[in-house]
Amino acid sequence: MSDQQRPTFHLPSRRTGQKIALEEAISTHVFNPAISLPPVQRTAELPYVNTSYGADVKDRLTNIEARVAAMDKAGVALTVVSLTMPGIEGIFDPAVAVETARKVNDEIHELYTTGPHASRFRAFGCVPMQDPEAAALEATRCVLELGCVGILVNGFSNIGDADTVQYLDEPQCEPFWAKMEELKVPLYLHPRIPPPGQLGPYKGYEFLGGSPWGFGVETANHAIRLMISGLFDRHPNLTVILGHCGEGIPFSLDRIDHRLRHFQSQLVPCKLRLQEYWERNFVITTAGVKSDATFFDTLRTCGEDRLLWSVDYPYEDYDELGEWFDNLELNENSRAKIGWQNARRILNL
Amino acid sequence: MSDQQRPTFHLPSRRTGQKIALEEAISTHVFNPAISLPPVQRTAELPYVNTSYGADVKDRLTNIEARVAAMDKAGVALTVVSLTMPGIEGIFDPAVAVETARKVNDEIHELYTTGPHASRFRAFGCVPMQDPEAAALEATRCVLELGCVGILVNGFSNIGDADTVQYLDEPQCEPFWAKMEELKVPLYLHPRIPPPGQLGPYKGYEFLGGSPWGFGVETANHAIRLMISGLFDRHPNLTVILGHCGEGIPFSLDRIDHRLRHFQSQLVPCKLRLQEYWERNFVITTAGVKSDATFFDTLRTCGEDRLLWSVDYPYEDYDELGEWFDNLELNENSRAKIGWQNARRILNL
Amino acid sequence: MSDQQRPTFHLPSRRTGQKIALEEAISTHVFNPAISLPPVQRTAELPYVNTSYGADVKDRLTNIEARVAAMDKAGVALTVVSLTMPGIEGIFDPAVAVETARKVNDEIHELYTTGPHASRFRAFGCVPMQDPEAAALEATRCVLELGCVGILVNGFSNIGDADTVQYLDEPQCEPFWAKMEELKVPLYLHPRIPPPGQLGPYKGYEFLGGSPWGFGVETANHAIRLMISGLFDRHPNLTVILGHCGEGIPFSLDRIDHRLRHFQSQLVPCKLRLQEYWERNFVITTAGVKSDATFFDTLRTCGEDRLLWSVDYPYEDYDELGEWFDNLELNENSRAKIGWQNARRILNL
Amino acid sequence: MSDQQRPTFHLPSRRTGQKIALEEAISTHVFNPAISLPPVQRTAELPYVNTSYGADVKDRLTNIEARVAAMDKAGVALTVVSLTMPGIEGIFDPAVAVETARKVNDEIHELYTTGPHASRFRAFGCVPMQDPEAAALEATRCVLELGCVGILVNGFSNIGDADTVQYLDEPQCEPFWAKMEELKVPLYLHPRIPPPGQLGPYKGYEFLGGSPWGFGVETANHAIRLMISGLFDRHPNLTVILGHCGEGIPFSLDRIDHRLRHFQSQLVPCKLRLQEYWERNFVITTAGVKSDATFFDTLRTCGEDRLLWSVDYPYEDYDELGEWFDNLELNENSRAKIGWQNARRILNL
Known part of the structure; x- marks a missing residue:
């Protein structure tokens, strides 16, 4: 009997078609960082990638037909799009930022x-x-x-120049957070490349600041600032979404709380342990991740109602991450929640 | 039958007495950062902790009898001591650094x-x-x-002042690495607080730079620099030890490699994927960790021959982390390797 | 500074007081297997245990005050009680079984x-x-x-004598299942010691049949029979509860489905893969389990909405298993669901 | 840009070519259960499988060229072959068993x-x-x-007829075990279908006795008998190999030991907890398993030096299980040990 003649049995395909993806970037005509109008910190989204990859990403940031085709192939029913980094946050002039945000939202609509x-x-x-x-x-x-089903912010905002930045825990942001709590929609805290003045630790390897490592560190810093600032004591009903399986925080959270017990209490304004905010005020997506270990480690820290599959298209591939997720060794109850049901509930879809 | 009369059955205690700990700090008379001679970047090891904890740590950094008693209680047979951070690396004047290192090593001996x-x-x-x-x-x-069974370096070194720093991947460090490979002993890469000029991301919460989060980011950055620099291509037999379950790298390593495939190749001088250096050139300790999930996530990335229990005394407690480890749900074959056998092999004890 | 004077920091206790336990045995006056009226297969629940443990169990099977005190200590708000094994199922005479079940339910009420x-x-x-x-x-x-919030059945039923047994997948049980589906309450499938004629594999070590190993095998067999029989094709809304983290099935389920694809189809009447019934028709409790690995392996196969903490009092201890669960490294969202929220939903409490 | 034109990056294939497989069945000319000479309990190895699968297996049990080709494709450097079940153990007449074993070993040689x-x-x-x-x-x-690198036994042995069976813990087997310890080679304890008289729990679904579920229960029972009998107290240097990730024992072992503490001590002759024998006297293979969860649960109970990849060819497929293992998310240090290094050490290859 030849190898071709051998009887086989194919278990039914595990690919599902109901997935929802929510860290998915687009670029717009009214604001395209790649062509640098209006002026932003960086003139290209991905300064360190190779040419062919960069060209492909640039095309797909605005190619709606290609996106829909890729969604079809990967079994993605719905994508929540958002303006790619650095986004509005990278505009130096506040007045231009206000005007541009309005135009971008209208174009996306x-x-x-x-x-x-x-x-x-x-x-x-x-x-x-x-x-x-x-x-x-x-x-x-x-x-x-x-x-809109929520707001996405690309990390810190430039105020006037490249190195003057504002984090979301600063007091002047309070009216924004009060409104977000009132609107009952989540804020997606998306990475961006740290400001030039903060690339010191990467001296000689500045591209690390724009790699998943640098993105993770920058965004996790920002999320930890939010927790420590007491923001979630003032606004206990806020929901912040983090991508990339929580930007490394799940791995270190227990140790941070374990150590902070020894810190001077006046330095740490928040009332609860960080783990408690993590479990109550954060929702995590798997955008960019295809590691089982990272996935399960994250799941253990937040529970299956607060973890959502995502991709990070066009930087990542709908199908590559979709196939990983569809075939991840996981019961279908949890897969449905993480794949689409949680998104429906949290985003009121 | 009263509760006191109820029959019980006690399974034998799981505490073991053969453990070896290897991220364990001491201070010396000839060089005591707490009293600021010679001049170093910071005059206290732990500027942000509360008073009673700080006083306790200060005492135990030099109290040998208390240390031995704590080791006895926790079942620690052997401790590998090292000068506490910032250590020699914090001395601004190179000549003073040379002289002080010599005196410190003699005193420890x-x-x-x-x-x-x-x-x-x-x-x-x-x-x-x-x-x-x-x-x-x-x-x-x-x-x-x-x-000595190896060398411990507290991250970057100051060169002349607080903000001029040298990382271990810089070309001038090459003779040192060549000697380390020849001596066939490991280098323990220990955290220290980032330089003042790099605390920008923590503005308003500078203590984060001296918290486990800041330590982890700083040290992981340093380890990633070593990998990317090509150091381990030039010296494939080097062993670098990282504490704290690998400073967050296990959680993100798959994603970093997954993304670096798209980066301009001239930016990334190393020849292999980072995962390959991780598995070959790094050894990890659990110093400061008592999270099962973090432990098992780390174990999965390196294997049970390259993970070693440790404490971080006197910042952490021998007994608290010893009890966690002794009772961790793990077979005794793996526990013995991680608890002491790996240390014996890797440090030639 | 003496060891007693050292500063400490106690993280808040993790003990919770809302837990619900649902594999919890009692004995009744109208039917007490320990005193053998009416005649059942075995005259004692636990023929193989040591004397002091057996006496303690016997007392606590009927001691309501001791039970409530133990619940208080362990943070158990609510216990779902059920008649201990072999229960009604061990009565040889069907008419006596009918009458005794009625009396027992009235006494429990x-x-x-x-x-x-x-x-x-x-x-x-x-x-x-x-x-x-x-x-x-x-x-x-x-x-x-x-x-009553459901029905509990202790495995097979004796029909006339010790070795003639009836499993729940047999056709004559159909009216019972139809009613269960109509009543919308779950059936808890509880272990019992295999009949004497089935202790052959344990020859020389018959006690294994009454150990957790034998109980697990017997009950898992029974559950697999239910799945294969097509019961859940005919009654897709049935819910069966299994204790002891699913009686070993989670470990082997993937392999069973993987192999059954090669079996003659007429032998396997059910329409779906067993994994699909597992995820849809089964709910699992942790009764008797205090292994993290077993817990997480089970959780992965069913999801956090279908796993429920339980004890198996008085054979197990409320406090021992409660302390394990309260301190299990798990986020509080999942812990609340597994600890009490799932029970409230599934049992309509 | 069309989908075909998109730039891609292929990470290097993870397939390795050094694997060793050790639960791999053959049939011989001098003893072929499929044609029933000499008389054995069953006349076919796999009475319940579908025709095309059965014919394929039957061919491949003796087709050496097809086996080598399949090994090549799957990256298997070495296979340890053994006579397929029921093997010599299924022969009713001891004298025929003695003669046939000799002939079979000579033919394999x-x-x-x-x-x-x-x-x-x-x-x-x-x-x-x-x-x-x-x-x-x-x-x-x-x-x-x-x-030969060890001995493989297919569970119980028939003594005279189909239902009279002998387990390996029975006293008359003592001289065999003493010799095994002296020879310093492992015994592979392989499953076989339970005797007809022990299929009672499967009544109506007898095929379950010949399914992975029935095999696992039967073989785990046997292994537990060995532990409880005190065999490993008398012969502490014996090594027993179990396939299928330990036949379900890893999932239940903690609970068995937890409960046996309450059993009458005279019933349980062994001196140690079962977990201690498990860690010292057992070696586990993954034969037949392709579940990550089952793999990691098993690994946690025995450590990476006592777990060995295997297939169960021709019942399973070299390539299907090889591809699963080669791509399992695991560091390469552990993969090499489990894939081939442990086999080399334990079998003295």
């Missing part, structure tokens, strides 16, 4: 959520955090008028 | 490895990385004359 | 669920499976009149 | 370990356990004269 593929898209709005009151207003418009 | 408790101690030598040729010489003296 | 500690107890009813039609009637009475 | 593909094969010898003294002699001949 037109092209994606009311466009020819409207059934396949939802959006996270962008906001001009350089002017927190204006950000609160724009968030309100996004959610109530444009149907 | 006298008080610990040939002292009244000599059977309970081994030492990692310290070296003046500010002068790499001198560091190579001192490493040789440590290993061949003083019986 | 009087002493537990409407007694002085009524707020702390719910009950699983017992049924005379020797007469499936009567079992359906008694199940109805239990649920609709006595407020 | 001629066709496999000194044949044209001798560099690709080693063998486990078979022995006539129906006559333990003769089994000790044949084991000696296998190891010292034929170069």
Whole structure:
């Protein structure tokens, strides 16, 4: 009997078609960092990647048909799109930021959520955090008028120049957070490349600041700042979404709490252990991850109702990460929750 | 039948007495950062902790009898001591660094490895990385004359002032690494607080730079620099030890390699994927960790021959981490390797 | 500074007081297997245990005050009680079984669920499976009149003698299952010692049949029979509860499905893979388990909405298993679901 | 840019070519259960499988060229072959068993370990356990004269008829075990279908006795008997190999020991907890398993020096299980040990 003649038995394919992805970048005509109008910290999203990969990403940031085809192939029913990094946050001039955010949200609304593929898209709005009151207003418009399912912020915001930055825990951001809690929508805290003045630890290897390592460190720092600042004591109903399986925090969280017990209490304004905010105020996506160990380690720290599959298209591939997830050794109850049910609940889809 | 009368059955205690600990700090009379002679970046090891904890740590950094008693209680047969951070690396003047390293190693030799408790101690030598040729010489003296089982370096070295720093991947460190490979002893890469100029991401929460989070990021950055620099291509037999379950790298390593495939190749000088160096050139300790999930995630990335239990005394407690490890749900074959057998093999004890 | 003077920091206790336990045995006055009236297969529940343990268990099977005190200590808010094995299933004469089940359910109702500690107890009813039609009637009475939250069956039923047994997949049980589906309450499938004629594999070590190993094998066999028989194709809304982290099935389920693809299809009447019934029709408790590895392996096969903490009192100890669970390294979202929220949902509490 | 034109990056294939497989069945001309000479309990190895699968298996049990080709494709450097179940153990007449074992071992020696593909094969010898003294002699001949790397026994042995069986813990087997300890080679305890008289629990679904579930239960029972009997107290240096990730024992071992503390001590002759024998006297293979969860659960109970990859060809597929193992998310240090290094050490290859 030849190898070709051998009887086989194919178990049914595990690919599912209901997945929802929510760390998925687009670029717009009114604001395209790659062509540097208006002025932002960096003129290209991915300064360190090789040419062919960069060209492919650039095309796919605006190619809606290619995106829908890729979603079809990978079994992705719905994508929540958002403006790619550095986003509005990278604009130096607050007034330009306010105006640009408005235009970007309108374009996304037109092209994606009311466009020819409207059934396949939802959006996270962008906001001009350089002017927190204006950000609160724009968030309100996004959610109530444009149907956005949340707001996505690309880390710190530039205020005036490349190295003057504002983190979301700073007091002036308070009106924005109050509005977010009132609107009952999550904020997705997305990475961006650290400012030039903070690339010192990478001296000689500055590309690490724009690699998943640097992104993770920068974004985890930001999330830890939010927790320690007492933000979630003032606004206990806020939800912050982190990608990339929580940016490394799950691995270190127990040790951080274990050590902070010895720190001077006036340095640590928050009232609870960080683990408690983690479990209550954060929701995690798997964007960019295809490691089983990282996935299960993250799952153990937050539970299956607060972990959501995602991709990070077009930087990552819908199909590569979709196939990994569809075949991950996991019961179908948990897979459905992580794959799409949690997103439906948390984003009110 | 009262509760006191109920029959019970006690399974035999799981506490073992053969453990070896190897991220264990001491302070010396000839160099005590707490009293600021010679001048170093910071005048206290732990600027952010509360008073009673700080006083306790300060006492135990030099109290040999208390240490031995704590080892006895926790079932620790042997401790490998090393000079506490910032260590020699924090000295601004290279000539002072050279002289101080020599004095410190002599004092450790006298008080610990040939002292009244000599059977309970081994030492990692310290070296003046500010002068790499001198560091190579001192490493040789440590290993061949003083019986040191390896060298411990507290991260970057100051060169002249607080913010001018040198990482171990810089070209001038090459003679030191060549000697380390020749001596066939490991280098323990220990954390220290980032330089003042690199605390920007922690603005308002500078203590994070001296918390386990900041330590982990700083030390992981340093280890990733070593891998990317090509150091382990030039010296494939080097062994670098990282504490704290690998400083977060196990959680993110798969993703880093997954992404670096898209980076411009001239930016990434190393020849192999980082995972390959991780598995071949790194050895990990559990110092400071008492999370099962972190432990098992780390174990999965390196295997049970390259993971070693440790404590981080006196910052951590021998008994608290010893009890956690002794009772960790793990077969005794693996426990013995991680608890002491690996240390015996890797340190030639 | 003496060891007693050292500063310490106690993290808040992790003990919770809301837990619900649901594989918890009692004995009754109207039917007490220990004193052999009416005649059952075995005259003692635990023929192989040592004397002091056996006496303790015997006392606690009926000592309600001791049980409530143990619940208080362990943080158990509510216990679902059920008649201890072999239960009604061990009665040889079907008519006696019918009558005894009724008396037992009435006594449980009087002493537990409407007694002085009524707020702390719910009950699983017992049924005379020797007469499936009567079992359906008694199940109805239990649920609709006595407020039982489900039915518990101790494995196979004796029909006439010690070695003639009936499994729940046999055709005559169909009316009972139809009623269970209609009543929308779960059936807890509890272990019992295999019949004498099936102790052959344990020859010389017959006690293994009454050990957790023998119990697990017997009960897993029974559950696999239910799946293969097609029961859950006919009654897709049934819920069967298994204790002891699923009686070993989670470890082997993937391999069973992997191999059954090669079996003659007429031998395997069920329509789906066993994994699909496992995920849809089974709910698992941790009764008797205090192994982290077993817990997490089970969790991975069913998801956190279908795993429930339990004890197996008085054979096991509320506090020993409660302390294990309260301190298990797990996020509090999952712990609350597994500890009590799932029980509230599944049992309509 | 079309989908075909998109730049891709292929990480190097993870397939390795050094694997060793050791639960790999063959049939011989002098003893072929499929054609029932000499008389054995069952006339076919796999009475319940579908026709095309059965025919394929039957061919491949003797087709050496097909086996070598399959090994090549799957990256298997070496296979340790053994006579398929029920093997010599299924022969009713002890004298025939003695004679047949000798002939089978000679044929395996001629066709496999000194044949044209001798560099690709080693063998486990078979022995006539129906006559333990003769089994000790044949084991000696296998190891010292034929170069066998161990002995494989298919569970219980028939003594005279189908239902009279002998387990390996029975006193008359003592001379065989003493010889095994002296020869310093492992015994592979392989499953077989339980005797007809023990299929009662499967009544109506007898095929379960010949499914992975029934095999696992039967073989785990046997292994537990060995532990409890005190065999490993008398012969502490014995090594017993179990396939299928330990036949379910890893999942339940903690609970068995936890409960046996309450059993009458005279019933349990062994001196240690079962976990201690498990860690010292057992070696586990993954034969037949391709579940990550089962793999890691098993690994945690025995450590990476006592777990060995295997297949169970021709019942399983070299390539299917090889691909699973080669791509299992695991560091390469552990993979090499489990894939081939442990086999080399334990079998003295």
